Amino acid sequence: MAVTMNDVARAAGVSLKTVSNVLNDYEYIRESTRQRVQAAIAELGYEANLTARSLRSGKTKMIGLVLSDLSSPYYAELASRLMSVAAESGYRVLVEQSNADPAVELAALRGPFRQLTDGLLFTPLSMDVEEVESHRGAKPLVLLGEHILDPRLDVVTMQNEVAAAAVTSHLLESGRRRVAVVGAGIDDTTGSPGLRMNGYRAALADAGVPFDPDLVVPGDWRRDGGADAVAALLERGTQFDAVFGLNDVLALGAMHELLVRGVKVPGDVAVVGFDDIDEASFSSPSLTTVSPGMDEIVRRSLALLLDRIEGREKTAGGVHVESDFALKIRESAP
Amino acid sequence: MAVTMNDVARAAGVSLKTVSNVLNDYEYIRESTRQRVQAAIAELGYEANLTARSLRSGKTKMIGLVLSDLSSPYYAELASRLMSVAAESGYRVLVEQSNADPAVELAALRGPFRQLTDGLLFTPLSMDVEEVESHRGAKPLVLLGEHILDPRLDVVTMQNEVAAAAVTSHLLESGRRRVAVVGAGIDDTTGSPGLRMNGYRAALADAGVPFDPDLVVPGDWRRDGGADAVAALLERGTQFDAVFGLNDVLALGAMHELLVRGVKVPGDVAVVGFDDIDEASFSSPSLTTVSPGMDEIVRRSLALLLDRIEGREKTAGGVHVESDFALKIRESAP
DNA sequence: CAGCAACTTTACAACGTTATAGTATTCAAG
DNA sequence: CTTGAATACTATAACGTTGTAAAGTTGCTG
Structure with a gap:
């Protein structure tokens, strides 16, 4: 059986909740207590159970990325960068391939996929703005790639x-x-x-x-x-x-x-x-x-999404971000 | 608030556990009861809470895929196919990019990533067999891509x-x-x-x-x-x-x-x-x-992993699978 | 040294599901 | 119409964490 908070609490001679407090950087903990708990954690090799944490807190620390097909180079690069950048903020990325299928896109917006994530980066391929707007749930959603200026939706787009x-x-x-x-x-x-x-x-x-x-x-x-x-x-x-x-x-x-x-x-x-x-x-x-400025798209869409998830961005209407682009002149068309 | 099993149970006039039984295809349920429950589910728009299910059952219905870099076309294609095939069996794929970094590979084997998945498809890039063997946890693990004939490890490899x-x-x-x-x-x-x-x-x-x-x-x-x-x-x-x-x-x-x-x-x-x-x-x-027969690699590694996860494959030692390859002669070397 | 604020810690409930261990009900056989 | 097996259902206890509310401790002020 895995080590639980209870085991740590017992080993450190404190209550369960104190262990939780240490883990969550609660302000009022005596330094000596904190160290005793940390020591017990290290000794027992305790690791927090993410599933239990998610159930209780309602947060999964995952964001969803919905795209048509991960084997397409553009999306593969996008997903790869997003994962790296998201990791810096402690988030994982769960990818859903829609194959531009309306049923799959709908499922990603409302179904189990949504449950598993705290927010969505969504590339609508078969749905129009109205459909997205009407089916998006309560959780944060940032649209990707389209140039949609709907005042109700957050959008990060290329030009x-x-x-x-x-x-x-x-x-x-x-x-x-x-x-x-x-x-x-x-x-x-x-x-x-x-x-x-x-x-x-x-x-x-x-x-x-x-x-x-x-x-x-x-x-x-x-x-x-x-x-x-x-x-x-x-x-x-x-x-x-x-x-x-x-x-x-x-x-x-x-x-x-x-x-x-x-x-x-x-x-x-x-x-x-x-x-x-x-x-x-x-x-x-x-x-x-x-x-199209993928790096900017990745960083800014993630920043916006995390701001929404963590309640920093309060703007009621949609926030619209447009990335810069650059012409790359090479041999095929000098 | 989301609809819970309790709401469904109340609406259908049955106990919580009966709803659970219906959801899990328990054998002994009267047809009329089943229909009443199904109707309540449909009417309330109930969707199972996957986090709670995971906490209680210990299964996440996710498999982990550890590779160096998702933006590399080979891995992007691999991940894409794996997701599609895994979906057929009701599993999702969570990808971890190791960048061939030993610390990240180790973390994928033992850390939080492991917790989130029921089993791992692992491409060892910086670790050798002994390290993998000594750090792999209790959950199923199938190595990918290497030609390692260690009798303790499951391996699906190309030639x-x-x-x-x-x-x-x-x-x-x-x-x-x-x-x-x-x-x-x-x-x-x-x-x-x-x-x-x-x-x-x-x-x-x-x-x-x-x-x-x-x-x-x-x-x-x-x-x-x-x-x-x-x-x-x-x-x-x-x-x-x-x-x-x-x-x-x-x-x-x-x-x-x-x-x-x-x-x-x-x-x-x-x-x-x-x-x-x-x-x-x-x-x-x-x-x-x-x-290198990617389709075969994807299908067989997933099949093996799922067999392990669901307890069908009982072989104590490692199972070794080798895919067929085919030479593709094209213009660059006729 | 009473009173109060600031700290520090805790007991207990809750998240929504599945597992365990039953209790009812049905029905065929004696 | 009793017995016992098969069928149908349920109460209660987990899973491991965080939130709530409160209790206990300290130290400072008057």
Whole structure:
């Protein structure tokens, strides 16, 4: 059997509650008592039972991270950093993969997953703001990644539209005129795909380049999605001199397909992405992309969430944070 | 306040324990009673309190996954699959990043992390078998990835040596004679680096090619580690016509550095890796590598761990499982 | 040296579940 | 219609912690 507080109390000759007080840094404890208890703890090798603590205190010291798929590099890096940063504050991260499935997202908001965590960092992929708002429970919730300015919700977001416009403009400024965009449908206007598309269209408009629906190709946000999209473009004979993959893996998949088919990058077709995953610096050619400020997103979303959890942030309405972005110009689109 | 079993019991006109019995599929419950309880549960929207359940039952329905770094693609894919597969059996996965730090690995074996989980899938990076054996607690533990045949420990492993030999032999058979190996020191003989090195040396010996220490370059198992290693090789003028990156990101980093410096791959130098991460199929050139059978590793290690946790696997000594591997020949080393 | 405030420690209840050890009820067999 | 086994249900005690409220101790002030 594991050592309990009771054993420690007995060994130190104090009450159970005094041991608890020592553990919780209660102010009024005689120094000699504290040391006696600490000694007993050390001698017996006592470790607090986290489950009992959670039951009694109602806190789990875990935060939940809901994302579509941990094997996607962007989310893997995000989760990895979040875990490291959260650990500094004594929190663990429990990850839930939604696969963009509405049922799973809903379950993450209200089900057992919620119970296990003190607060949620949530990437809504299939739900809209209203659904999130109506199903979120009482515990703190910070939305991640979307550019949603709902006054009821805390949101930490990257500048999807502006950054997408910037990277598109970069292509246009280098003389490209037929920029294919991969990873969204023409009708998308919300969510990361839609917002980045908006940025794309804004940049075109800005440069006086007409929007051509033929250049828009939907695709799963995976490498093969990018490859398939390029294959489709080439097979239907659509002319293009650049590809904007709405995230890096799409762009890298697209680039792979271009190169396999003998299309020169950036000679014939320039390629840009979005996210600046580690791989983008090491592909051949290296990938021009947008760094959305992941470090800032991680730190600030966690800070906001912990402020809510620990009752420091009292703002009634939603707090909105937007990270800086940076254009990373590399070989695929100089 | 949340709805408790007591509320359900009152609503259904039965005792607390009967509600518990219904929830736990106890055999002897009258059908009518069961339905009354179910109805009350549905009406009140009752959800079991997992923390209380854990405290009383001693089970958390979580398994721990200890790895070096979740942002590494191999581990990200592993974690992602494990979560999906574990969910099928009603388990969640809690990830701990050790960064190969002995203190963190030790803490994962004995500390709070252990408490939160019913069993551990553990990738030992800085600890040897004896340390693991002496510090593992009472709960089930399955080692991952190493080829350790200690009779006291459960291990699910890939065929590090044989597979590394196979991919090296492939290089030798295609006529390469100066195969640089990146990611281990000459003295490594244990752990994934050492075992893969052993395979490398075995393949050389098999082909009658002398082992040259100059061709061995240590490096962190990251892209930049591979790039730095190649830079070092080139700068010190060591002749080589192939690079074996001991994992895929090393190989991809190495390949990037070669291409940046104008070395043709595979024309001048062939490159092979190990792991077959998703990216290996989409790099340019695509990467010849070894697929270590991750799906099998995930499924069998989880099955073994759950068998231990749920008391089905009674074998006193360690169970050893070895996954199949497959050579994936692609453009970087045809 | 009484009185009061500041400290220090404690007993007991509570968190919401499952385990133990029963008590009722039903029903077939004698 | 009695017995005993099978079935159906329940009261009570845990699990190990923190919260509440109060009791006990000290030391200072008047």
